[in-house]
Amino acid sequence: MLRMLSRIIQEYQQKSRIYLSWDAASWHMSKMLYAHVAEHNNAVTEGDVGGPLVELAPLPAGAPVPQRDRERVQWDGARDHR
Secondary structure, three states: OHHHHHHHHHHOOOOOEEEEOOOOOHHHHOHHHHHHHHHHHHHHHOOOOOOOEEEEOOOOOOOOOOOHHHHHHHHHHHHHOO
């Protein structure tokens, strides 16, 4: 999750804020993730690093998983091979 977050932050450097939403799997809710986001946001706020602030928006337990995840992965894969 942390590697994915780092990649997203890098890809959207020019944005002022990004929102991450995901299912309620326990590994998505780790203390390490929240600490990493807090550290990143503090560094951005203090001007130590550039990039967007990160807002976390986990889906509630029992929320349906959108099927667009599969489409996004397929699209990303196609884009990376151009």
